[in-house]
Amino acid sequence: MRISDLFRFSTDNLRRRMGRTILTIIGVVVGVCAIVVMVSLGVAVNQATDEMVQNWGDLRTINVSSYGAQPGTPDLDDKMVQNFKQMEHVLAATPMYSADGLSGIVTTGNGNQYANNYPSLIGMNPEAIPVMDYELLAGSYLPETPPAHAADTIEVLAGATAVFEFVDTRKGENHPNRQKYVEFPSYEEAGPNAAPSNLPQYDENNQLLNPDDFFFDILNSTLTYRMNYGTDANGQPQYKDYTLIVTGVVYTHDFSMDMGFVMSVESMKKLEKDYQRLSHTPAENQTGATVIPGSSDGTVQVAGYDTVYVKVDAVENMPEVEKAIMDTGYQISSMSQAREDLQGQVAQSQMMLGGLAAVSLFVAALNIANTMTMAIYERTREIGVMKVLGCRLSNIRTLFLIESGAIGLLGGILGVILSFGISVALNYLPAILAALGITANIDLAALFGLSGMMGISDMKLSVIQPWLVLLALCFATGVGLVSGIAPANRAVRISSLEAIRHE
Amino acid sequence: MAPIIRTESLRKVYHVGEEKVVALSNIDLSIEKGEFCCIIGSSGSGKSTLLNMLAGLEKPTKGLVVIAGKKVSKMDENQLALFRQQNLGFIFQSYNLLPQLTAAENVAMPLMFHGMPRPKRLKKARRELEAMGLENRENHKPTEMSGGQQQRVGIARAFVSKPQVIFADEPTGNLDSHTTLQVLQTMMDRSSKYGITFVMVTHERELAGCGDRIITLQDGAIIENLLLDEETKKANRAELFSGLDPMPGSADQGEE
Numbered sequence: 171m172r173i174s175d176l177f178r179f180s181t182d183n184l185r186r187r188m189g190r191t192i193l194t195i196i197g198v199v200v201g202v203c204a205i206v207v208m209v210s211l212g213v214a215v216n217q218a219t220d221e222m223v224q225n226w227g228d229l230r231t232i233n234v235s236s237y238g239a240q241p242g243t244p245d246l247d248d249k250m251v252q253n254f255k256q257m258e259h260v261l262a263a264t265p266m267y268s269a270d271g272l273s274g275i276v277t278t279g280n281g282n283q284y285a286n287n288y289p290s291l292i293g294m295n296p297e298a299i300p301v302m303d304y305e306l307l308a309g310s311y312l313p314e315t316p317p318a319h320a321a322d323t324i325e326v327l328a329g330a331t332a333v334f335e336f337v338d339t340r341k342g343e344n345h346p347n348r349q350k351y352v353e354f355p356s357y358e359e360a361g362p363n364a365a366p367s368n369l370p371q372y373d374e375n376n377q378l379l380n381p382d383d384f385f386f387d388i389l390n391s392t393l394t395y396r397m398n399y400g401t402d403a404n405g406q407p408q409y410k411d412y413t414l415i416v417t418g419v420v421y422t423h424d425f426s427m428d429m430g431f432v433m434s435v436e437s438m439k440k441l442e443k444d445y446q447r448l449s450h451t452p453a454e455n456q457t458g459a460t461v462i463p464g465s466s467d468g469t470v471q472v473a474g475y476d477t478v479y480v481k482v483d484a485v486e487n488m489p490e491v492e493k494a495i496m497d498t499g500y501q502i503s504s505m506s507q508a509r510e511d512l513q514g515q516v517a518q519s520q521m522m523l524g525g526l527a528a529v530s531l532f533v534a535a536l537n538i539a540n541t542m543t544m545a546i547y548e549r550t551r552e553i554g555v556m557k558v559l560g561c562r563l564s565n566i567r568t569l570f571l572i573e574s575g576a577i578g579l580l581g582g583i584l585g586v587i588l589s590f591g592i593s594v595a596l597n598y599l600p601a602i603l604a605a606l607g608i609t610a611n612i613d614l615a616a617l618f619g620l621s622g623m624m625g626i627s628d629m630k631l632s633v634i635q636p637w638l639v640l641l642a643l644c645f646a647t648g649v650g651l652v653s654g655i656a657p658a659n660r661a662v663r664i665s666s667l668e669a670i671r672h673e
Numbered sequence: 674m675a676p677i678i679r680t681e682s683l684r685k686v687y688h689v690g691e692e693k694v695v696a697l698s699n700i701d702l703s704i705e706k707g708e709f710c711c712i713i714g715s716s717g718s719g720k721s722t723l724l725n726m727l728a729g730l731e732k733p734t735k736g737l738v739v740i741a742g743k744k745v746s747k748m749d750e751n752q753l754a755l756f757r758q759q760n761l762g763f764i765f766q767s768y769n770l771l772p773q774l775t776a777a778e779n780v781a782m783p784l785m786f787h788g789m790p791r792p793k794r795l796k797k798a799r800r801e802l803e804a805m806g807l808e809n810r811e812n813h814k815p816t817e818m819s820g821g822q823q824q825r826v827g828i829a830r831a832f833v834s835k836p837q838v839i840f841a842d843e844p845t846g847n848l849d850s851h852t853t854l855q856v857l858q859t860m861m862d863r864s865s866k867y868g869i870t871f872v873m874v875t876h877e878r879e880l881a882g883c884g885d886r887i888i889t890l891q892d893g894a895i896i897e898n899l900l901l902d903e904e905t906k907k908a909n910r911a912e913l914f915s916g917l918d919p920m921p922g923s924a925d926q927g928e929e
Binding site for chain 2: 171172174175182183186551552555556557558559560561562563564565665666667
């Protein structure tokens, strides 16, 4: 038989028992609809988590910690940083070093008018800084080898909001203009984690374009770091001053980094050494691991840097590099790991909901099989006649498979259409409820076992993507075909003698 | 010339519970090409079983059926389907038209199984229906036709592919006597026109008398295999068809 004839014959038969066909199709529609809507909820949550995690920060940075390491793990020192750097897919590795016990303030202006009393200073490898996706707002990154200059001069990068950490010491503690503050655009317009609206802006000649927002231009000012290393015999604090040369202003998207200053690890070590010498603090020559008190899982803290950042070339390679570092024994954390955890959790919930929905599709499959079996019983004689008249067995099987597949496909198409309707309704549900004067907070995240989906207030409840449509149609047709296999085989086995049996 | 249908010591045994029932034993017969052959016998004589085995609808317990040089009794279902498409036609007692198809579509069905394009096979089917005097009934569903008309559609369906052999199991069993004669005449005319071998099972001896050969079965065995001479046939036909108007449209419609 020709394919066109097979299709005509099958659809004729479906039309012949229209009522039953429609009922069976409705079963499929319900099943497909349940699955598509359930999956669309999961897709929506995934999109929201993705958006959220992207706002958290960089997905390609691994945070290696000296805490929580396995016993026997080597020290997290410069040698290890070099090792990380030489791993495949690693673009850069740098300690995030802040010396313990160091205390001091940063000042600038006439008579040190402006002061940051609790400056945050981080030491990094200069060559790693450009790779870390820190946005250079003005000036240049740290020189990789410090230029020759006076001994107590240090190059630093200022964070984008570091300038807001300074107070006007001439104004009293409670004076309203003692400090200028970071401002953020309205949440409704810019969404979560938007950049502050009053970051310093510079032209290509490093001239500050919005000087009114600040007390001073942090890039073109002379800063002093006044290190406090103790008190003299009279109880007066003792200071040592360093000149800070701000080579550039960086926007790191990490608010704690943006408030502070970045210098080279070498500079940080020099500060630390000076401090230890002047304050007569013995240098800790600690090597090897320390068992952390209270750690029940047998992990230790290794010596060396507390934290090392490793930058990876692509998100896809994160798991590989993460595994390599963990195999060395370190505990790590990263945004992409956090994202995977979240996505895993969502996928699990999605599977569960999808599984529940699949039950209804399974019932629909039984329905199809039942309908087809009935059809074959009714048409036993016809099938016999067709066989006697020379219809091939494969054609008979195909006829019935087309019928059951068509039921599946039609159910799939209608189910997808209905799903789009439900999806739209779900997405407008809060608005509809609000219009009706009902305040309801639909917490989809909670349904997926996630709490604190912060900053995703306008997330969609349901997202149907093209792949989901395609998958649903294929799945529905597949279910139809599979349910038709047994009845079709039964049809093939019908004896042609049935046809000529007298009634 | 080799006979078109030949059987060798055909035997069929049915098992009914513990009991063995011998439906046919030692059937040896040959039917020549173009013969109009009638198998008669009382109910339970095994005539339908014989027809079913000749047509390959049932497998013999023992023995051989050869049609047009092919061992039909050795073929599997797929080979049989192909063989039937090309060589065999069937007419049933209860017509067995498909209710969802029109008369023309029913007639065209064997050609559809053969893979002939729809316009071409419907054209052939219409021609065949015209030859049966059913030119106004082409687009009627079976339920909209009388029994005689339905059976003529069934006959058209058997003839449409111009097979070598047509098997008919009590084709007039459900018809009144007048229609029976019309239908019989049509079948005889059409098969002789195209040289088609026709094997018909009936329990009415007077109908069988019009054929070329009468095979009489009793208790599963052939008790008579009679080849009628021309004169007897003529006499029988004249007697049977006396007073019967020629069937409308049975005149040849000029084919091919």
